[in-house]
Amino acid sequence: MERQIRYVEALREAQAQILRSDPDTYVMGLGVPGPTGIFGTTKGLQEEFGSDRVLDMPSSENAMTGIAMGTALMGKRPIFVHMRVDFALLSIEPLVNQAAKWHYMYGGKLRAPLTIRMIIGRGWGQGPQHSQSLQAWFAHVPGLKVVMPTTPHDAKGMLIAAVEDDAPVIVFEHRWLYNIKGPVPEDMYRVPLDKAAVMRAGKDITLAATSYMTLESMKAAEMLADLDIDAEVLDLRSLSPLDTDTLLDSVGRTRHLLVSDTGQEEYGVTAEVMAVVAERAFNALAAPPRRIAMPHVPTPTTPALADLYYPRARQIAQAALEALGSSRTLPPEDSADTAWKDAPDPSFTGPY
């Protein structure tokens, strides 16, 4: 059997292999060499590769992004890490105005091979400024590649591919995936930055999803299977460029679409996916497409509201039944389960 490791270990291994294979690479971010090492993903790397290649930095996300980009112009291949996407907002200017555009606006003469890891997440009262999921903002900007690996396999392969790519690539990692285990080859392999993955083949409805919502979609597919509905689960994996071929192929077969995303619904990833399908596969659709994402509300801190805020597998399965016009009903939710749903697994006891 193939080796099974956790997502967090896959990320760490990817960075170790990148650092080992290319002396021009380095990893930088607040707390990167620290004792907890970005939730474990950079732990111990400084001991192996030294403080010139695995570095802490001042709390200066704005300037340090431009600085990292400057080194990239000079032949370096930085991996820049943000523990939360909310902190990366300070780096929007150098990313959006500069890094995204230098190749294009200088007629292809310069390239800035910058990889930026942005961590998203939810739960334990992360609240309005520590749990946003802003991938759509970045995917909106031409010149930035944006990927969201869901499995440990893809986390490693896409991070390696991102660093080897000459464009700026943003890798969104969801904290609730960090403890997920899966098969990960030991060699240094690449996963393409422009291909969706069929996680589960099915013929009745396409459940397209990003990141953690792919796992919820897989659970929803199980619930639907119990009702004899055969859902196909598509992990979009890359937002920019979006793999429209795989998407349209799937919808062409199932004739039904439900998209879910970890971000806000309005003007978000789900909107783009539905637009592509409506524009290019309208006649294939047997029913209006549906979407599940976060409501147009900032994240509330109290678990009493956060539990209502985040959609889960059950909502996906319910919406799928509606999209299919099915009269079947899901079994009632286990009402004995009164625990808050704000932790990724029971072993988690806070704080983040």
Next chain:
Amino acid sequence: MGGSSVAQPDVRLRMYRQMLRIRLVEEAIARRYPEQEMRCPTHLCIGQEAPPAGVSAHLEADDLVFTGHRSHGHYLAKGGDLAAMLAELYGRETGCAHGKGGSQHLIDLDCGFMGSAPILASTISVGVGAAWGAQMNGENRVVVIYFGDGATEQGVFHEAMNFAGTRRLPVVFVCENNLYSVHSAMDVRQPAGRAIHELAPPHRVAGLSGDGNDADVVYDLAAGAVAGARGGEGPSLIELATYRWLEHCGPNDDTALNYRSAEEIAVWKARDPVARYRERLAEEGVLTDALDSRYAAEIADEIEGAFGFARQSPFPTPDALARHVFPG
């Protein structure tokens, strides 16, 4: 500015009582946090009680305070409602932000505590804007903005100081330098041999510094800064040397992480701002054992009542989720 303000005995007792109260509140939170009912990131300020006590001693109710993530002490010293703060940590409807903010987003407008937010340095510019607004309104308010050493690495800190200096705004910037930004020591973040308070004068902001574990020193430094701001002399920055005892976020000791030595932690704990002040006031005959015990008992009662209130309060109802997105 500074150098000569000595607090009267009643003020010193109030500062002592405030520090003791902050300490006991934070300890109570740390004790109860593992019960997993306060489900939000919580940055305790044990060891850093003197700055808010010494600064707030000079503030009026309509002076304003802005701060960051480590804000419980700032909130309490400015007069923030303890029960509403704890209810906020417990995610209840009666919390100071109706449960929407948690520990990182405290607010109490009745006492001029304008808000805390954990994006580093982000409230610095907002506080400067509030001072400008007050100036536009012809109000004689002072705005105090608290932040840590790490926050001074953000561009917005420098930009906001530049503007405050340009407009001679009534701002007191208070930097609690506890030597660390999460687990990162100074050497990877700031140039050796350059103190944070030295960044102020080039922006025409007065730069002051002193022992942030000594309430009398803080009181003295803040006296000049607050009076200067109130008197139209413009902004000041006070850099206060202090130390966080517990982990960056959460209720535990973190010596085992080894990013700071056990010796260093011991040295700073020996400079306990509460215990040292207690001893000094006792020696000088300002504080008696009986009064000290009375304070401790009163505070313990207050804390118990506030926890009781918080834990008995209801959670927000589902209709609260979409409420407040836009002003109604």
